[in-house]
Amino acid sequence: METKDLFIDMALKAWYIQLARTSELINGFTDEQWWGEIAPGRNRGIYLVGHLIAIHDAMNDILGLGQRLHPELEEAFVKNPDKTGFDMPSIELLKQYWKDVHENLSSQFQKMDADEWFKKHNAVTEELFAKEPTRNKLNVLINRTNHAAFHLGQLRLLKK
Amino acid sequence: METKDLFIDMALKAWYIQLARTSELINGFTDEQWWGEIAPGRNRGIYLVGHLIAIHDAMNDILGLGQRLHPELEEAFVKNPDKTGFDMPSIELLKQYWKDVHENLSSQFQKMDADEWFKKHNAVTEELFAKEPTRNKLNVLINRTNHAAFHLGQLRLLKK
Numbered sequence: 001m002e003t004k005d006l007f008i009d010m011a012l013k014a015w016y017i018q019l020a021r022t023s024e025l026i027n028g029f030t031d032e033q034w035w036g037e038i039a040p041g042r043n044r045g046i047y048l049v050g051h052l053i054a055i056h057d058a059m060n061d062i063l064g065l066g067q068r069l070h071p072e073l074e075e076a077f078v079k080n081p082d083k084t085g086f087d088m089p090s091i092e093l094l095k096q097y098w099k100d101v102h103e104n105l106s107s108q109f110q111k112m113d114a115d116e117w118f119k120k121h122n123a124v125t126e127e128l129f130a131k132e133p134t135r136n137k138l139n140v141l142i143n144r145t146n147h148a149a150f151h152l153g154q155l156r157l158l159k160k
Numbered sequence: 161m162e163t164k165d166l167f168i169d170m171a172l173k174a175w176y177i178q179l180a181r182t183s184e185l186i187n188g189f190t191d192e193q194w195w196g197e198i199a200p201g202r203n204r205g206i207y208l209v210g211h212l213i214a215i216h217d218a219m220n221d222i223l224g225l226g227q228r229l230h231p232e233l234e235e236a237f238v239k240n241p242d243k244t245g246f247d248m249p250s251i252e253l254l255k256q257y258w259k260d261v262h263e264n265l266s267s268q269f270q271k272m273d274a275d276e277w278f279k280k281h282n283a284v285t286e287e288l289f290a291k292e293p294t295r296n297k298l299n300v301l302i303n304r305t306n307h308a309a310f311h312l313g314q315l316r317l318l319k320k
């Protein structure tokens with residue numbers, strides 16, 4: 001295996017591990033857990049799951065993959081904190097969005113060749129990228145994986 | 161920059177970002193936060209910090225870097241859950257261990273060349289590694305980075 005393919009394989013594996021753990025956890029959530037706070041006064045399950053869906057969906061823009069599926073989630077789950085009264089989809093819809101957004105990303109990732117992952121992403125300028133070649137698409141994936149792990153650690157607290 | 165070096169640079173950057181965020185957080189902890197539970201009935205700050213120190217220190221064994229500095233932490237912070245009565249060092253000592261363990265790792269990492277990171281780690285057999293070359297030392301670093309992010313998400317809840 002070429003070194004480049006090996007890295008991509010490692011980074012994708014880490015991403016899919018975090019997603020699989022999160023999927024398993026939230027698929028087992030009761031309504032009480034979806035609506036429950038991870039700690040007194042903190043974010044609710046529904047907010048953190050919606051937040052992860054919206055942030056992952058936005059990778060379509062940053063990685064130049066195509067249109068995101070649910071830009072309407074930005075308002076309630078990214079731009080504003082939890083419990084500020086913005087409309088949220090039902091739990092059933094969010095479960096469906098979780099599935100759709102990740103299936104879409106997964107199919108987009110399969111179309112990317114190794115060189116594509118090492119190109120500049122859309123949230124960095126050409127100038128900065130010339131100086132910092134680590135600011136590539138694969139790095140976005142690595143950062144999003146850590147971000148997912150961060151919130152998975154919190155969502156875990158909803159499980160008894 | 162060679163692709164191999166680039167990828168190691170990306171993985172190390174992600175590792176140091178998680179560590180810097182965690183250091184900043186715990187350096188600002190009050191005694192109440194160190195001894196507080198992340199959520200009612202859950203792990204305390206002191207336990208999670210000790211857990212991260214012990215798991216990171218154990219990377220010395222898994223990556224074949226040398227002796228770990230504080231094997232005595234295994235009992236209270238890895239082998240057993242929190243609040244089971246095992247001896248824990250003082251907060252002051254833990255802060256020092258946090259610093260020492262990460263400085264030690266950092267200086268060991270600086271001595272590793274690119275090829276070294278792609279060699280098999282010590283928790284996988286030669287046979288399995290031949291089939292799965294992603295089970296290399298760099299992959300341990302990537303997994304530990306996600307593990308740190310997972311617990312950082314929880315430690316954050318101690319901050320008001």
